[in-house]
Amino acid sequence: MSDDDLTTPSTPPASGAAASPPPTRSAVAPSGTPVPPADRPTPLSATDLPTLGPATGLPKKPTDDRPTNVVAGRINRGGSGPCYGLVTDDGRQYALHGPGMGNFVVGTTVLVTIGPADPAHDCGPGDAASIVRISPVG
Structure with missing residues (x-):
């Protein structure tokens, strides 16, 4: 098949029928892989x-x-307050003060807004802070 065969219809369209556009020719890269036309995005690889x-x-x-x-x-350092001790995962010690915050048992994991x-x-020992909000985690 020649290049001319790709762009010229082999049979004329039937009378009254619209002619279909000629097939688009794809370029071929030097490696032999087809290159999509410039007006179309490169397709994604399946692999x-x-x-x-x-x-x-x-x-x-x-x-x-x-x-x-x-x-x-x-x-x-737990109990019913108002003083509590807290140790973070990185070992930082806090001395927290918060009256009326509840009873927290030693070992309870908490989230505290200070x-x-x-x-x-x-x-007591640690970075002193007041408790704005405290809640058990989990």
Whole structure:
């Protein structure tokens, strides 16, 4: 089949019928693989997964913004309050003060929203803070 056979219809259209557009010729790359026409996107491969390229640099801002006043950890000095001790997973110790926050047993995992420490209360060793909200996890 010649190149002319691809663009010229072999039989004339029936009278009154619209002629169909000639078939589009696809180019062939030097490697022998077909190249899609310029007006069509390159089809995705059925075997190769689409992947992202390497990062071009560090993010401009943190990608995991976390509030700095929320901590999670285990109660290590518990009871009915108003003083509690808390140790985070990274070993940071907090001395928390919060009247009326409830009874927390030693070992309870909690999520705590903290505020500035009340200098009138000393709740023991650790970074002093007041409890804004406290709730058990799980």
